[in-house]
Amino acid sequence: MRTIAEINDKIRQRRAVVWTVEETKAQAAEIGVKAAAKQVDVIVTGTFEPMESTGAMINLGHTDPPMKIRSCWIDDVPAYAGLGAVDLYLGATMTPEPSIEGGEVIETRESAPLRGGGHVIEDLIAGKAVHLRARGQVTDCYPRATLDTTINQDTINQFYLFNPRNLYQNFIVGVNGGDRVLYTYLGPLHPRLSNAVYSNTGAISPLFNDPDLDLLGIGSRIFLGGGVGYISWEGTQHFPLQKRLPNRTPIGPAATLALIGDAKQMQSRWVRGCYFKNYGPSIMLGVGIPFPVLHEEVINRALVKDEEIVAPVVDFSIPRRVRPTFGLVSYAQLKSGKIKLEGKTIRTAPLASIPLSRQVAAELKSWILNGQFTLSESVAPIPRDRAFLPQDSWGGAGLT
Amino acid sequence: MKKRVTLTFPQRTIQMPVTYRLAKDFNVASNIIRAQVAPNQVGKLVVELQGDIDEIDAAVEWMRSQHIQVSLASREIVIDEETCVDCGLCTGVCPTTALTLEPETFKLQFERSRCVVCEQCISTCPVQAIATTF
Numbered sequence: 001m002r003t004i005a006e007i008n009d010k011i012r013q014r015r016a017v018v019w020t021v022e023e024t025k026a027q028a029a030e031i032g033v034k035a036a037a038k039q040v041d042v043i044v045t046g047t048f049e050p051m052e053s054t055g056a057m058i059n060l061g062h063t064d065p066p067m068k069i070r071s072c073w074i075d076d077v078p079a080y081a082g083l084g085a086v087d088l089y090l091g092a093t094m095t096p097e098p099s100i101e102g103g104e105v106i107e108t109r110e111s112a113p114l115r116g117g118g119h120v121i122e123d124l125i126a127g128k129a130v131h132l133r134a135r136g137q138v139t140d141c142y143p144r145a146t147l148d149t150t151i152n153q154d155t156i157n158q159f160y161l162f163n164p165r166n167l168y169q170n171f172i173v174g175v176n177g178g179d180r181v182l183y184t185y186l187g188p189l190h191p192r193l194s195n196a197v198y199s200n201t202g203a204i205s206p207l208f209n210d211p212d213l214d215l216l217g218i219g220s221r222i223f224l225g226g227g228v229g230y231i232s233w234e235g236t237q238h239f240p241l242q243k244r245l246p247n248r249t250p251i252g253p254a255a256t257l258a259l260i261g262d263a264k265q266m267q268s269r270w271v272r273g274c275y276f277k278n279y280g281p282s283i284m285l286g287v288g289i290p291f292p293v294l295h296e297e298v299i300n301r302a303l304v305k306d307e308e309i310v311a312p313v314v315d316f317s318i319p320r321r322v323r324p325t326f327g328l329v330s331y332a333q334l335k336s337g338k339i340k341l342e343g344k345t346i347r348t349a350p351l352a353s354i355p356l357s358r359q360v361a362a363e364l365k366s367w368i369l370n371g372q373f374t375l376s377e378s379v380a381p382i383p384r385d386r387a388f389l390p391q392d393s394w395g396g397a398g399l400t
Numbered sequence: 401m402k403k404r405v406t407l408t409f410p411q412r413t414i415q416m417p418v419t420y421r422l423a424k425d426f427n428v429a430s431n432i433i434r435a436q437v438a439p440n441q442v443g444k445l446v447v448e449l450q451g452d453i454d455e456i457d458a459a460v461e462w463m464r465s466q467h468i469q470v471s472l473a474s475r476e477i478v479i480d481e482e483t484c485v486d487c488g489l490c491t492g493v494c495p496t497t498a499l500t501l502e503p504e505t506f507k508l509q510f511e512r513s514r515c516v517v518c519e520q521c522i523s524t525c526p527v528q529a530i531a532t533t534f
Contacts, residue, residue, distance in 0.1 A: 048485065050526070187489045188524055195492035272485060274526035284485060284526070337491075337501070349492025351526075353485045354506035 001295045007041045008374040016041045018368045020361040021209055024302050033303070037296040042368055042375065045206035046223065046288040046360025049199060049352030050274060052093045052185065053165035053236060054283045056121050056263055059157040060086040060132075067136040067144035073097060074151075075120045075130045085142060089162075092118035092273075092283035116281020119273030121161070124153050125225070126268035159263045161225060161271075165235040167287055169207035169255040170242075170311055173198045173329060173339075175346065178317030183278030186351055189316050193341055196313065199351040202306045202331030204358070206289040207255055209302040211248035213240070215291045217378025222259065223288030223364040226270035228373065229261025231382075239388040248301075249309045251328060255382065259287065270360070286356060288364035292375050306331035313341060321390060402450050404433070405460070408469035409443035416466065419447070426459040427451055433474075433516045446474050446517065475517050476533045479510055483529035490521035490530065 010016040019027060019040045028036040058079070060069070068085040072078065076096040080089040094117035120130055134147040153159050175196045176182045176189035183189075186197040202208065210216065220231045235256025242254035263271075270286035291298060310328040318324055326341045333339050334348050367373035407418070414437065422428040428451035437443035449456050460470050477498075486507050491499045498514035499521055501507065522530045 049487075187526065188493055188520075190493065197489065197492055272527060275528070276526055277523045282526070284487075335506075337503075347492055349490070350488040350501075350506070353487045354501075355486040 001037065002041065002293065004292050004294070004375050004377050007292050010041055011368055011374050012371055014369065014371045016368060018042045018044060018365045020358070020365055021045045021204055021302055022358070022361075024299065025203070025305070028299055028303055033296055033299045037293055037299045040293050040299075043209070043291045043293060043298070043302050044288060044361045044364045044368065045204065045209055045291065046286065046357050046362075046364060047167070047201055047205055047352060048270070048284060048286045048356035048360055049201070050185075050282045051163065051166045051285045051287075052282040054121075054161060054163040054285060055089055055091040055117065056124070057158060057160050057162050058088040058090060059084075060088060060151070061155070061157050062086055063144055063147060065143045066141065067134070067147060068139060068142035069134045069147070070137045072132065072134040074132050075115065075123075077115075077117050077120050079117075081134070090117050090120060092116070092121060093280055095280055114275055114281050116273065116275065118281050118283030119275075121263070121283060122268050122271050122273040124159065125263055125266045125271050127153060153264050161229070161259070161261050161263050161266070162232070163259045163285075165237060165256045166259045166285065167207060167235070167257045167289075168200065168253055169205075169211070170250050170309070171198070171200045171253050173311050173313045173334065173348070174316050175313055175326065175341065176317050177315045182316050183276065184316055185276060185279055185282070186316075187276055187349075191317075193344055193346050196334075196339055196341075196346050196348045197351055198311060198331075198334045198348060200311065200331070201350070201352045201354055201357045202309060202335060203304050204354070204361070205352075206287070208249055208304055208309055210291055210298075211244070211250070211301065211304075212384070213255055213382045215294070215298065216257075216289060217381045219376055219379040220289075221373070221376040222261075222290070223286070223360060223367070223373075224259055224261035224266070225263070225285055225287075226267030226363075227261050227263070227265030229259050229287075230376075231257050231378070232260040233258040234382050234386065237388065238383070238386050240382075240384045240386060241388070245308070245310070247304060247308055249304060251310055252312045257382065284353075286360040288360045290364060290368065290373075290375055306335055313339070401453050401456065402448055403456055403472070404446065404448045404474050406471040406474040407445040407447065407463065408471070409437070409445070410467050410469075411440055411442060413466055413468055414439070414441070414443050418445075418463070418468070421462075422449070422459050426455045426462070428455055428459045434518070473533075476512065477510070477515050477517060477519070477521065478531055478533055479508070480529045480531070483527055484508060484525075485527055485529075487526065489526060490524050493520045493524045495520070
């Protein structure tokens with residue numbers, strides 16, 4: 001029908017027709033799949049949700065005399081320093097370790113909101129200055145032992161997000177069948193099945209609209225945090241072999257993607273540090289994926305409705321790897337605000353922002369219409385055959 | 401009319417059945433929004449008084465004469481719309497459904513009159529967009 005090269009020519013000439021995934025669903029229902037596929041060149045999807053396997057690579061630049069950093073804290077949040085001399089990796093969920101060297105210990109109550117790695121990343125993207133403290137290993141090439149300074153995004157060389165697991169294709173719904181409040185990565189779950197939390201935006205979520213990942217791969221250009229990013233690899237815990245419905249959508253957590261993008265181009269509006277009470281800090285991220293309409297089947301896949309996709313309801317009161325489930329519910333039920341479990345009506349609340357997800361798609365659409373964002377051919381597909389291995393230790397030394 | 405007030409009871413008035421007196425003597429219905437009352441301690445009550453405007457005024461006057469501190473300003477939930485990301489997590493823990501998502505736009509809506517200021521939403525909000533006034 002059309003190739004990516006042809007679509008890009010149209011984008012450069014500002015003649016490309018771009019629909020958000022919601023516009024596509026509405027248009028196709030009205031004019032039919034054939035006519036829709038003829039008209040539209042690109043379908044854009046977006047999401048805005050917590051994605052905790054996110055982090056920033058930073059190259060600090062060399063001090064004089066130079067230093068091989070082995071331990072580092074940015075605004076008291078430890079950053080990994082076991083790479084090159086001044087390469088650092090700051091993870092979004094890392095919690096602060098207050099400085100005791102300065103003689104001042106900052107008390108943190110267990111329930112007080114913590115400013116973690118995600119908040120520091122947000123501040124750096126916003127152009128704010130952050131405090132950096134480091135200890136080095138003194139060697140002949142790197143004689144310096146300590147560093148105490150202030151950095152911002154303009155005083156460091158590289159600053160890019162390199163996220164090992166973003167963009168989950170489907171997830172779970174959390175409930176609590178126990179008798180005390182549980183503080184989870186889905187927020188507080190109240191006892192005796194008082195609330196249910198879902199964290200995927202359903203039918204507008206990018207990977208529900210390309211369930212077999214036919215239209216993207218390593219090297220696909222995307223919207224990441226308000227800047228341009230790329231799909232760099234399969235994500236950690238990528239599990240394409242999850243059970244699927246006849247429409248190919250998975251019935252639980254399935255594919256994931258690793259993403260990369262220049263944080264200096266990003267906007268703090270789309271990269272937000274967040275904190276879940278008694279669980280810890282994390283980060284919310286806006287990610288947008290464009291799908292080229294190469295053939296009619298692309299439209300067919302993008303027609304999926306909330307009624308046709310499901311997620312498992314998982315009881316967090318059993319703190320085991322495999323938790324009991326209450327079966328599957330549809331995203332139409334979840335978005336209605338209540339579900340029924342064991343005869344009881346339970347309020348549901350999302351954790352992904354549907355309004356901001358829509359705005360990501362709208363933003364990416366305007367980039368393409370303006371001719372400033374073209375699509376890229378992927379250089380390799382995302383694997384389709386990864387198993388989901390548990391970590392079971394057998395016969396550990398000394399444990400008999 | 402309805403009037404929301406915060407009552408602070410000194411220790412010696414804590415035994416007084418205030419809501420009963422308001423109803424019997426002033427024909428004022430008091431809907432308790434929030435209460436913190438324990439023996440031999442200063443008590444706090446946030447109530448919504450409903451009745452005739454003159455009788456509410458008279459009731460407030462009478463409570464003050466009984467050394468009950470009556471404050472017309474009461475603690476309220478405020479949402480910083482700049483910070484809020486409309487994730488909706490707070491709507492699941494709000495016991496009175498004062499916080500809901502608009503069914504079409506999924507934007508957060510706050511119906512102040514339903515709020516009992518339980519403050520569960522404050523610590524639930526992942527971006528700390530919710531706080532109370534004073």
